[in-house]
Amino acid sequence: MSNPAPGALETVRAFVNTRDIDDDIELLTGPDELVAWLGDQELLGDERDVRATPGDLRHAVELREALRAHLLSHHDQPLADSFAEILDAAARRARLTVRFTGPDETGLAPEAAGVDGALGRLLAIVAGAIADGSWPRLKACPADTCQWAFYDASRNRSAVWCDMRVCGNRAKVRGFRERTRGGDGHRH
Numbered sequence: 001m002s003n004p005a006p007g008a009l010e011t012v013r014a015f016v017n018t019r020d021i022d023d024d025i026e027l028l029t030g031p032d033e034l035v036a037w038l039g040d041q042e043l044l045g046d047e048r049d050v051r052a053t054p055g056d057l058r059h060a061v062e063l064r065e066a067l068r069a070h071l072l073s074h075h076d077q078p079l080a081d082s083f084a085e086i087l088d089a090a091a092r093r094a095r096l097t098v099r100f101t102g103p104d105e106t107g108l109a110p111e112a113a114g115v116d117g118a119l120g121r122l123l124a125i126v127a128g129a130i131a132d133g134s135w136p137r138l139k140a141c142p143a144d145t146c147q148w149a150f151y152d153a154s155r156n157r158s159a160v161w162c163d164m165r166v167c168g169n170r171a172k173v174r175g176f177r178e179r180t181r182g183g184d185g186h187r188h
């Protein structure tokens with residue numbers, strides 16, 4: 001499962017994929033694991049000895065799933081307001097502020113430290129991707145049993161499945177089965 005996103009957006013893709021539904025893997029199993037992951041992705045800036053609370057972990061997982069909902073909505077699906085509100089709340093906790101990073105360039109940076117600030121850096125990447133037009137290309141696989149985040153590099157932005165050989169085929173087989181058996185709606 002490849003399809004990496006360009007530049008910093010790959011960090012957002014990796015964040016959403018800290019939960020791998022297909023293989024039943026959760027990387028963010030506790031506050032310490034969260035801090036380790038954020039540090040590994042260089043989202044903690046130059047902070048040392050960051051401590052996370054169970055509340056931080058809850059915020060991170062809530063944000064991850066709201067981002068996944070955004071990526072699912074990139075298949076021309078509507079997005080519930082509640083998912084945008086979760087991003088707003090995370091941006092407020094991070095105290096994201098505009099920085100003038102160059103003569104004709106702005107960026108967002110968090111004033112908050114710790115996990116709040118690190119999640120703010122993720123949101124700053126999202127805001128940058130919205131500004132440069134790459135955001136709608138970051139998608140989540142619509143197969144319930146997958147939901148893997150992938151970057152759609154196709155010319156007309158038409159990719160649906162994370163991997164045509166895996167999830168695309170699975171969907172094809174299921175469609176065939178439902179057509180030939182009258183469709184009991186069962187999903188494996």
Ligand SMILES: [Zn+2]
Binds near residue numbers: 142143161
């Ligand atoms: Zn998939």
